[in-house]
Amino acid sequence: MATGLREQCHTFLSGNREQTPAELFSAMATWCEQNNIKHDVYGDGEAIEQFENKIAQLLGFESALFVISGTMTQPTALQLACQQRHCFNVAMHETCHVMRHEGQGYQLQQRFNVLPVGDAYRPWSVEDLKAWPDELAAAVYELPMRELGGQLPGWDELEKIKSYCHDQDIHLHMDGARLWESAAYYECSYADIAHGFDSVYVSLYKGVNGLGGSLLLGNHDFIKKARLWMRRQGGNVYHRTPYIVSAAMQFDERIARMGALFERTQQVYQIFHDYLDFELNPRAPQANMFHWYLPVSYEKALVLRDKLAKAKGIWLGNPQTAPQPDRCVIECYVGDRLLDMSDHDLIDILEWVNDYVHE
Numbered sequence: 001m002a003t004g005l006r007e008q009c010h011t012f013l014s015g016n017r018e019q020t021p022a023e024l025f026s027a028m029a030t031w032c033e034q035n036n037i038k039h040d041v042y043g044d045g046e047a048i049e050q051f052e053n054k055i056a057q058l059l060g061f062e063s064a065l066f067v068i069s070g071t072m073t074q075p076t077a078l079q080l081a082c083q084q085r086h087c088f089n090v091a092m093h094e095t096c097h098v099m100r101h102e103g104q105g106y107q108l109q110q111r112f113n114v115l116p117v118g119d120a121y122r123p124w125s126v127e128d129l130k131a132w133p134d135e136l137a138a139a140v141y142e143l144p145m146r147e148l149g150g151q152l153p154g155w156d157e158l159e160k161i162k163s164y165c166h167d168q169d170i171h172l173h174m175d176g177a178r179l180w181e182s183a184a185y186y187e188c189s190y191a192d193i194a195h196g197f198d199s200v201y202v203s204l205y206k207g208v209n210g211l212g213g214s215l216l217l218g219n220h221d222f223i224k225k226a227r228l229w230m231r232r233q234g235g236n237v238y239h240r241t242p243y244i245v246s247a248a249m250q251f252d253e254r255i256a257r258m259g260a261l262f263e264r265t266q267q268v269y270q271i272f273h274d275y276l277d278f279e280l281n282p283r284a285p286q287a288n289m290f291h292w293y294l295p296v297s298y299e300k301a302l303v304l305r306d307k308l309a310k311a312k313g314i315w316l317g318n319p320q321t322a323p324q325p326d327r328c329v330i331e332c333y334v335g336d337r338l339l340d341m342s343d344h345d346l347i348d349i350l351e352w353v354n355d356y357v358h359e
Contacts, residue, residue, distance in 0.1 A: 002318075005306055009315040013349065016209050016335035024211075024246065031249040039241045043227075048240055051248045055215050059200055060191035063223040066244065068235045070177060070214045071102050073201045074140070076229050077216055079111045081138040081171035081198070091117040091132060092140040093124050095147035097175060112137070123153040126160040129170075139165055142175035143182050143193065146331075149281035149291035152182055162196030174200040180207040180255060181287040184262035198222075207335075208254050210247030213240070257339075261288035265334040271346055275354055281329075288334040293327055294319070296357050301328040304356050314349060 019027065031037070040048045048066060056064040067073040075098060082088045090106075092099055094116045098106060106112055115132050118124025123145055129136075141161065144150040153161070165172040174197045183190055194200050199218040204210040216226055230236060265285040272278055272292075279293040294301055301319035308314050319328045332338075338346070 002306070005309040006315050009309050009313045011312075011314045011341075011345075012337050013315065014317050014332045014335070015337060016207075016333075017337060018209070028242070028245050028249065032245060037241065037245060039239050040244070042236055042238060043240055045241070047248070048244045051244050052215065055202065056217055058190055059194040059202075059217055061194070061200065061217040062219045064215045064217045065223045065227055065230070066240050067214050067216055067230055068237055068240075068243075069212070070097070070201055070203060071105070072230065072233055072235050073214050073216045074098050074173070074175060075102070075106050075109075075111055076226055076233070077173055077199045077201065077218070078106070078138050078140070078171075080222065080225050080229065081173065082112045085137040085169065085171070087135050087137040088112045089115055089134050089136050090138045090140065091115045091129055091136050093118050093142065093145065094120055095145060096140055096142060097146075097177065098140065100147070121148065123148065123151050123157075125153070125157055126164045129161065129164065136168070136170045138171040138173055140173050140175055141197075142177070144178055144287040144289070146178060146289070149331075150178070150181070150285070150287035150289035151282050152185055152286045155186060159196070166196065171198045172196065173198060176200050176202045177206050178203070178287065178289070180258055181261075181289065184259050184288070185286045204243060204247040207258075208247050208251055210250075211243050213243035213247070258288065261334050261339060264288070264339045265290070267343070268334060268338060268346065271343060271350070275350055277354070277357065278350070290332050290334075292330045292332050293322060294330065294353070294357060295327060297326055298322075298328040301330070304353065307356070308349075308352060312352070316349075316353070
C-alpha cells in the first residue's frame with residue numbers, strides 16, 4: 001500500500017530526485033562515450049582505478065577499494081584490524097549500522113565482539129571510550145550519526161579521540177556513509193576530517209546518487225588484505241563499471257552542492273521554528289539532515305502520511321516510533337527536493353500537518 005502511494009506522489013519532502021532507469025542509463029551511456037570508458041574485469045580497469053585513486057587522494061589515504069556493499073565493507077575492515085592486533089573487541093555506538101541494521105552478522109559469523117560505547121542519545125566522547133577497561137582492537141565512529149539526526153562530535157573532541165586511539169594502538173574506523181554531508185559543518189576538507197582515522201568507508205549512493213556500492217580506504221597493506229577478503233566473501237563481481245560510472249559522472253557536482261544543501265537546512269530550521277509542537281533533532285543543524293518529531297503516535301502518523309499522499313500527492317517520508325508512545329519521528333534529508341522547494345510550498349505542507357495533528 002505505502003509503496004503504491006509513494007509512486008503516485010509528485011512532491012517529496014526528503015532526499016534527492018532520482019532519474020528513471022531509462023534516464024539514468026541513457027546519461028551513463030553518454031558519459032561513457034564522452035570519456036571512452038571500458039569495462040573493468042574483476043576490478044582491474046582504468047576507469048575504476050582512476051576513481052578509486054581520486055577518492056583516496058580526496059580523503060588523504062594511500063589506497064581505496066570498491067566494495068559492492070557497506071555491509072560487506074565495514075565488518076571486513078574491523079575483522080582485519082582485530083586479526084592484526086590479536087584482540088577481537090570493537091567499540092561502537094549502539095546506533096552503529098553494524099550493530100543495528102546488519103542482522104548481527106558480526107556475531108553469528110564470530111568475527112569480533114562489540115562493546116557499546118557512550119550514551120544512546122548523543123555522540124560519544126574519548127572519556128566514553130576510556131570507560132571500557134578491556135583491551136580494544138578497534139573503534140568505529142559514524143560521521144555524521146544518522147540515528148541521532150545527523151549529529152557530529154565537536155572538532156576538538158574528535159581530535160582527542162583520534163589522538164587517544166593512535167596512542168593506544170586502537171584502529172579507528174570511520175563509518176562515513178554520509179561523510180560527504182559533514183564538511184560544511186566542520187568547515188574543513190574531507191582529508192582534514194579523515195586524518196587520524198586508520199580506515200574509512202564511504203557510500204557511492206548516499207548523497208552521491210550512484211546505483212550503489214562503496215569504497216574502503218586505508219594504507220596499501222590494509223587494502224591489499226581487504227581485497228582478498230572481499231573475494232572470499234563473494235564480493236569480487238565481474239564488472240563494477242555500472243556502479244563506478246553512475247557515481248563518477250556526477251560526483252564532483254554532488255560534492256560541490258553540499259554547501260548549498262547545508263545552507264538550505266539552516267533555512268528550513270528557521271521555518272520550523274514557527275511551529276512550537278514540531279521538534280527537530282539536533283537543535284541546530286550539523287549536517288543536511290535532521291529528525292522531525294511530531295506530537296502524534298506512530299500509528300496516527302501513518303494515517304497522516306497516507307492521507308496527505310492521497311489528497312495532495314505529497315510524500316512526507318516514513319514515520320518511525322519514538323520513546324514516547326504519543327510521539328513519532330520522520331527522518332529528513334535535505335537534498336535536491338527541499339533545495340528546489342520554495343519556502344511557501346514547504347510552509348503549506350507544514351500547515352497541513354500542523355492542522356492534522358491538532359484535530
